[in-house]
Amino acid sequence: MLNWIEQRTGFVSMTKDFLTEDVPGGASYWYVFGSATLFAMIVQIVTGIFLTFFYAPSASTAWESTRAIYLNPFTHFLLAVHYWGASAMIALVFLHLLQVVIFGAYKAPRELQWVVGVLLLLTTLVLGLTGYLLPWDMDAYFASQVSLNITGLAPGLGPVLQNVAQGGGAMGTATINRFFGLHVWLMPAVLVLLVGAHLTIFRHNGPAGPVQEKQRVQRSGRFWPDQMFMDGAFSFIVFIIIVFLALVAPPYLDQKADPTRAATFQPYPAWYFLSLFGLLALVPPEVHLGPLTISTELLATIVVPTLFLIVLLLVPWLDRSRSRDFGARQGVLWGTTIVVGVIIALSIYAQVTTVAKQAALPPSPPEATVLSQAEAATTTGAPAGGAAGAAAPANGNGAKVFAANCSSCHGATGGGVPGTFPPLANNPVVTGDPKKVIGIVLGGLHGQISVSGMSYNGQMPAWKGTLSNGDIADVITYIRGSLGNNHASPVSEAMVAGFKP
Numbered sequence: 486m487l488n489w490i491e492q493r494t495g496f497v498s499m500t501k502d503f504l505t506e507d508v509p510g511g512a513s514y515w516y517v518f519g520s521a522t523l524f525a526m527i528v529q530i531v532t533g534i535f536l537t538f539f540y541a542p543s544a545s546t547a548w549e550s551t552r553a554i555y556l557n558p559f560t561h562f563l564l565a566v567h568y569w570g571a572s573a574m575i576a577l578v579f580l581h582l583l584q585v586v587i588f589g590a591y592k593a594p595r596e597l598q599w600v601v602g603v604l605l606l607l608t609t610l611v612l613g614l615t616g617y618l619l620p621w622d623m624d625a626y627f628a629s630q631v632s633l634n635i636t637g638l639a640p641g642l643g644p645v646l647q648n649v650a651q652g653g654g655a656m657g658t659a660t661i662n663r664f665f666g667l668h669v670w671l672m673p674a675v676l677v678l679l680v681g682a683h684l685t686i687f688r689h690n691g692p693a694g695p696v697q698e699k700q701r702v703q704r705s706g707r708f709w710p711d712q713m714f715m716d717g718a719f720s721f722i723v724f725i726i727i728v729f730l731a732l733v734a735p736p737y738l739d740q741k742a743d744p745t746r747a748a749t750f751q752p753y754p755a756w757y758f759l760s761l762f763g764l765l766a767l768v769p770p771e772v773h774l775g776p777l778t779i780s781t782e783l784l785a786t787i788v789v790p791t792l793f794l795i796v797l798l799l800v801p802w803l804d805r806s807r808s809r810d811f812g813a814r815q816g817v818l819w820g821t822t823i824v825v826g827v828i829i830a831l832s833i834y835a836q837v838t839t840v841a842k843q844a845a846l847p848p849s850p851p852e853a854t855v856l857s858q859a860e861a862a863t864t865t866g867a868p869a870g871g872a873a874g875a876a877a878p879a880n881g882n883g884a885k886v887f888a889a890n891c892s893s894c895h896g897a898t899g900g901g902v903p904g905t906f907p908p909l910a911n912n913p914v915v916t917g918d919p920k921k922v923i924g925i926v927l928g929g930l931h932g933q934i935s936v937s938g939m940s941y942n943g944q945m946p947a948w949k950g951t952l953s954n955g956d957i958a959d960v961i962t963y964i965r966g967s968l969g970n971n972h973a974s975p976v977s978e979a980m981v982a983g984f985k986p
């Protein structure tokens with residue numbers, strides 16, 4: 486049987502080659518980070534695939550489907566494993582990279598394996614960045630806005646890139662779709678291809694082994710069983726830690742993204758971007774050197790990280806000595822220590838300043854409140870489209886249409902933005918003549934108006950053609966009956982269809 490398979494595929498001898506491969510200097514726990522990163526990647530792919538069964542990428546469903554994922558214990562656990570798996574994967578990539586630097590394992594002939602490795606680090610970070618947006622809660626929205634704005638700062642292609650990633654001038658469904666496509670298709674495909682290249686090159690060169698030439702030849706060992714056991718044991722420990730954290734510290738879901746709350750919300754980045762956040766928080770936006778104005782913001786967000794990446798890619802060519810001895814590579818080792826120290830210091834600085842800023846702002850509600858409020862707002866209503874005649878206090882479809890189309894300006898609860906967008910809650914026009922409200926929503930509104938003593942002079946878009954008559958009836962019923970103390974009569978689809986100015 487094995488023979489039959491071997492003759493047709495060569496799998497058996499391939500496996501044998503792989504298992505009996507020499508591990509120069511013998512097996513060691515120093516070498517487990519690479520395989521554990523691979524293991525974390527598999528955890529991410531498996532949990533990620535299952536999460537796509539439950540997640541719906543659009544501005545009106547992303548947060549809602551995430552909330553549904555939180556409300557079911559099984560999918561909640563799945564998401565928590567995916568969340569901690571991401572952190573584990575990035576931490577392991579960093580540890581693996583650090584070990585390679587310390588051991589000088591990037592030296593000839595392994596330069597390309599190193600370059601592919603740095604590209605893998607970058608791909609993993611992009612995966613983290615794009616995944617951060619998907620829940621579409623307050624933090625997801627505003628933290629991603631920071632990274633999108635940073636992209637836009639890049640000279641030359643920056644604004645174009647921002648527009649492409651954002652899918653237009655403002656964040657919305659198109660942004661979620663772009664990030665989703667990157668997160669579940671493009672980046673995983675790139676990741677798997679790069680890992681394939683990384684491992685193929687690894688098989689070609691073999692492991693680098695210990696630093697000293699002598700040790701390498703003296704105590705050679707085999708991959709199977711010793712190294713295989715250490716790799717397996719460490720991956721297993723990583724898995725136990727991920728599951729443990731997923732159970733005791735699952736991620737937090739905040740209220741749905743509300744762009745109008747920019748002034749009262751301080752986003753918190755993923756921990757692996759804290760150092761960049763810290764750098765940005767540390768520098769003043771501009772420095773004046775005589776007649777010269779230098780945008781330090783640009784330096785901190787684009788120039789420094791790009792230079793860092795270039796230096797990282799070039800490490801095998803910057804450290805050209807043949808020796809991998811610690812004594813002969815003091816410069817590299819000290820440089821690494823300083824870089825790691827600065828990254829940790831910046832991260833701590835970002836952590837402290839972000840927490841201080843958050844403390845000065847209204848706190849986010851406890852998660853139980855967020856989840857149950859949302860339940861009340863979207864599930865207790867009448868079935869979609871069934872507003873005719875019923876004096877429903879809340880209707881599911883109306884709330885949804887409102888959240889998707891109106892809340893970005895008028896606020897999630899219809900409170901408006903003083904002086905810019907009028908409130909719809911406790912607004913006598915909204916609860917007054919239904920014909921007038923239908924006219925405003927169908928045809929839009931501009932020109933000076935006054936609500937509760939505050940004057941507004943903006944542009945309300947026309948919704949005729951964009952929303953169906955049924956949706957318009959539902960959303961008007963919703964704003965008339967459910968926002969603030971509004972308790973006015975519902976509006977039917979027939980009233981909208983029969984509206985004459």
Ligand code: HEC
Nearest residue numbers: 890891894907914925930931932934936941942943944945
């Ligand atoms: C792009 C921002 C924006 C969006 C989105 C938006 N509105 Fe408005 N809305 C406005 C502005 C601005 C005004 C005030 C116009 C003026 O000053 O004349 C307004 C006015 C109104 C008014 C009249 C209030 C009054 O006191 O006269 C109603 C009713 C209303 N909007 C309902 C809605 C509904 C329902 C939706 C969703 C289908 C919606 N709006 C979406 C910006 C918006």
